[in-house]
Amino acid sequence: MNIVIVEDDADAAARLKNFLTEYSKEERIAFEISCCADGETFLKKYRKERAGIVFLDIELPNIDGMSVARQIREIDASVVIIFVTKMVQFAAKGYEVNALDFLVKPVAYADFRMKMRRAVNIALSSEVKTILVPADSGFYRVSSDKIVFVEVLGHKIRYQLVDGAVEVRGTLSQVEKSLEGHGFLRCNNCYLINSKYVDAVHGYDLIINGYELKISHPRRKEFMRQLMDLYSGDVKLKQGDD
Numbered sequence: 001m002n003i004v005i006v007e008d009d010a011d012a013a014a015r016l017k018n019f020l021t022e023y024s025k026e027e028r029i030a031f032e033i034s035c036c037a038d039g040e041t042f043l044k045k046y047r048k049e050r051a052g053i054v055f056l057d058i059e060l061p062n063i064d065g066m067s068v069a070r071q072i073r074e075i076d077a078s079v080v081i082i083f084v085t086k087m088v089q090f091a092a093k094g095y096e097v098n099a100l101d102f103l104v105k106p107v108a109y110a111d112f113r114m115k116m117r118r119a120v121n122i123a124l125s126s127e128v129k130t131i132l133v134p135a136d137s138g139f140y141r142v143s144s145d146k147i148v149f150v151e152v153l154g155h156k157i158r159y160q161l162v163d164g165a166v167e168v169r170g171t172l173s174q175v176e177k178s179l180e181g182h183g184f185l186r187c188n189n190c191y192l193i194n195s196k197y198v199d200a201v202h203g204y205d206l207i208i209n210g211y212e213l214k215i216s217h218p219r220r221k222e223f224m225r226q227l228m229d230l231y232s233g234d235v236k237l238k239q240g241d242d
Contacts, residue, residue, distance in 0.1 A: 001029065001030070001031055001032070001052040001053065001120070001123060001124075002031075002032045002034075002049070002050070002051045002052055003020060003031050003032065003033050003034075003051060003052065003053045003054075003055070004033075004034050004035070004036065004042065004046075004051045004053075004054045004055070005017060005020075005033065005034070005035045005036070005054075005055045006035075006036045006037075006038075006039065006042045006054060006055065006056045006057055006060065006065070006068065007035065007036075007037070007055070007057045007084065008037045008038060008057060008059075008060055008061055009057070010037075012057070012084070012105060012106075012107075013035050013037075015106070015107060016055055016084070016107065016112075017033055017035065019107070019109055019112045019113075019116075020033055020116075021033075022109070023112075023113060023116050027117075027120075029120065038060055038061055038062060038063075039060045039062065039063040039064070039065065039067070039068040040062060040063060042068065043068060043071055043072070046072065046075070046076075047075060050076060050079065051079055052079065052080065052123035052124075052126075053079070053080045053081075053082065053119050053120070053123050054072070054079055054080070054081050054082070055082050055084050055103075056068060056069060056081055056082070056083055056084065057083075057084050057085065058083050058084070058085040058087065059085065059086070059087070065083060065085075066093060066096075066097065069081055069083075069094075069097040069099065070096075070097055072097075073097050073098065077098075078126040079123075080100050080119045080122050080123045080126075081094070081097065081098070081099040081100060082099065082100055082101050082102065082103060082115060082119060083099055083101075083102035083103070084102065084103045084105060084107065085102060085103075085104065085105065086104070086105045088102070088104060100115070100118065100119055100122065101115045101118070101119075103115065117229075118229070118230075121229055121230050122230060124181055124182070124183070125181075125182055125183025125195060125196065125230055126183070126196070129143075129144040129179065129182050130142070130143050130144070131144065131178050131179070133159065133166060133168050133170075134168060134169075134170070135168050136169075140159075140166050140168070142159060142161070142166065144179055144182050144184075144194070145194075145196070146161045146162050146163065147159055147160070147161055147179075147184075147194050148160045148161065148162055148193075148194055148197050148208060148209045148211065149191055149192060149193040149194060149197075149208060149211070149213065150172065150175050150184075150191070150192040151172075151190055151191050151192075152172050152189075152190045152191075153167065155169060156168065156169055156170075157169070157170040157171070157172060157175060160211070162197075162209065172186075172189075172190070172192055175192060176192050179192070183195040183196055183230060185223060185226050185227065186219060186223070187206055187213060187214070187215045187216070187219060187223050188213075188214060188215060188216035188219055189216065191213050193206065193208055193213065194208075195226075195227060195230050197209040198227065201215070201224070201227070204216075204217070204220060
C-alpha cells in the first residue's frame with residue numbers, strides 16, 4: 001500500500017514514518033512510504049502516482065493542508081485522508097473534504113494505531129479488483145467496484161451490478177474467496193454485499209443502493225462488527241439495536 005506523509009516538520013514526519021514501520025511489522029502489511037515537505041510538490045507528484053492513505057499536515061507553507069485536500073478530492077475521491085495538526089479546531093472542517101480523521105501533535109502511537117487500522121480497512125476495501133466470471137460459452141469480466149451484491153438463486157449466482165446483472169453457475173463461497181479483502185461481507189447465507197454501497201441498517205433490514213436485503217439473526221452481530229470496523233459508525237444503526 002502506497003502511503004504519503006505531507007509534513008514540513010522533519011521530526012514530525014520521521015515520527016509518523018517510524019509509527020508506520022512499527023505498525024507494518026505488527027500487522028504484517030507492506031507499505032511503500034514517501035514524504036513531501038510542501039503541498040505543491042505533493043500535488044504534482046500525486047497526479048502521476050496515487051496513494052491509498054495520506055497523512056496531511058494542516059499547517060503547510062504556501063498552501064495549507066485543507067486547500068491541498070480539496071485539490072486531492074478533485075482527482076481522487078477514494079484516497080483516505082488523515083489530518084495531522086496542533087490546531088484541533090481546523091481539523092473539525094475535515095468533513096468538507098471527506099477526511100477520515102485527524103491526529104493531534106505530538107502524535108501518540110496508541111491513537112495512531114487505532115486510526116491506522118480503520119484507514120487500512122477502508123483503503124483496502126476501496127481497491128478495485130477485476131474478476132473473471134465463467135459463463136457457459138466464455139466469461140464475463142467484472143470490476144469489484146461495480147458489484148452491489150451477489151446472491152444465490154438455486155444453482156446459480158447472480159451478480160447485481162450498478163448498471164445491470166449477470167447470472168452464472170457457481171457458489172457464493174467461491175465468489176467470497178475471490179473478493180476477500182475488498183470490503184465484501186456476508187449478511188446471510190444467500191447474500192454477499194459490497195460494504196461501500198450500504199446506505200443504512202435498521203434492525204435486520206439492510207438498505208444497499210436502493211435494495212432491501214435481510215440480515216440473518218446468527219450473522220448480525222459479526223456483520224455489524226465488520227461494518228463498523230470498515231466505516232466506524234458511518235452506517236446508520238437504528239437506536240436500540242444490539
